[in-house]
Amino acid sequence: MIDTTQIFNISTEKEFESMAIDVFRFQLRNNSVYKEFCHYLDKTESNVKELKQIPFLPIDFFKSKKVVATKDQEQIVFSSSGTTGQVTSKHYVTQLKLYGQSFTKGFDHFYGDVSQYCILALLPSYLERSGSSLIYMVNDLIEKSNHADSGFYLKEIDALVETLTRLDNQGVKTLLIGVSFALLDVVEEHTLQLNNTLVMETGGMKGRRKELIREELHDILKKGFGVSEIHSEYGMTELLSQAYSKGNGIFNTPPWMKVLIRDTEDPLSYLPDGKTGGINVIDLANINSCSFIATQDLGKKSKDRSFEILGRFDHSDIRGCNLMVM
Numbered sequence: 001m002i003d004t005t006q007i008f009n010i011s012t013e014k015e016f017e018s019m020a021i022d023v024f025r026f027q028l029r030n031n032s033v034y035k036e037f038c039h040y041l042d043k044t045e046s047n048v049k050e051l052k053q054i055p056f057l058p059i060d061f062f063k064s065k066k067v068v069a070t071k072d073q074e075q076i077v078f079s080s081s082g083t084t085g086q087v088t089s090k091h092y093v094t095q096l097k098l099y100g101q102s103f104t105k106g107f108d109h110f111y112g113d114v115s116q117y118c119i120l121a122l123l124p125s126y127l128e129r130s131g132s133s134l135i136y137m138v139n140d141l142i143e144k145s146n147h148a149d150s151g152f153y154l155k156e157i158d159a160l161v162e163t164l165t166r167l168d169n170q171g172v173k174t175l176l177i178g179v180s181f182a183l184l185d186v187v188e189e190h191t192l193q194l195n196n197t198l199v200m201e202t203g204g205m206k207g208r209r210k211e212l213i214r215e216e217l218h219d220i221l222k223k224g225f226g227v228s229e230i231h232s233e234y235g236m237t238e239l240l241s242q243a244y245s246k247g248n249g250i251f252n253t254p255p256w257m258k259v260l261i262r263d264t265e266d267p268l269s270y271l272p273d274g275k276t277g278g279i280n281v282i283d284l285a286n287i288n289s290c291s292f293i294a295t296q297d298l299g300k301k302s303k304d305r306s307f308e309i310l311g312r313f314d315h316s317d318i319r320g321c322n323l324m325v326m
Helices: 013-030 032-040 096-111 133-145 157-169 180-189 214-225 321-325
Strands: 076-079 090-093 118-122 151-153 174-178 197-201 231-234 243-245 257-262 277-283 292-301 307-312
Touching: 013 032, 076 133, 090 096, 096 133, 096 243, 118 133, 118 157, 118 180, 133 151, 151 157, 157 174, 157 180, 157 197, 174 180, 180 197, 180 214, 197 214, 257 292
Parallel strands: 118 151, 118 174, 174 197, 197 231
Antiparallel strands: 076 090, 231 243, 257 277, 277 292, 292 307
16 A cells, blocks of 8 residues: 555655656556556556656546545545536545645645635636536635635625735735636726736636637736736646746646656657647646556656646547457
């Protein structure tokens, strides 16, 4: 069994790689879906000796399989958003405590103790459905902030702006976290000048608006909110950890999470820093499902472990997914 406390105490690359190999072996033995996937690739404990030899499970497996590495009963099932009739991903979480540790320690790593903030959440598309891991995380952070004004807003834009303006004028350290289309709704109706507020977008127009490139979106939001940077959160239903950007779309991961960039033509090969390819995510907090996920996002990585998200594959771009017939 993996000692989960060690996951959040990683401080060096050597410790990360050692833990990643341990987690790979644990999941190879205990996750039947991942075991079968590795079998097709002829990847075993004996021939996987280093991090870049570890196979990454295509994220679409979460749509068709129960991806778990434990016999424990799930405490919650998170599901991804999707249009009517679309198959959604499901993440069976057997240790909510582990998820709570991951997002709380991750937030603290980048922004400090959450109790220092008032948190205002504008996440209508997530609030309007059940099973959102983002809503679970933000709700928990709101409770931990222990601020009387912290809370969710659905369509009350005027009330949100009034609260935001009052808190900012009072010098209260505030985090406004919102889905992109809802933040655009705010700045179309109001122009603000915020000095004590972090504005963080969680991405995606969710079919509500025309997609904008990041630079265009952030420019509109910076002008509308009167802030110098727009922060971003990068997370997904299938993971238990998040990466954050403090501006310019440059993301960083907490010490127990890492991004690799795979070749889009050869998904078992990796690209050097600065080259665009598919994003593979290692999330060691995902111990009870799968920690090695090949996403459908495109991006590139820098030498300092930071990375950018540049878009998504369309289905014609995905290579090597004949293994999905498992």
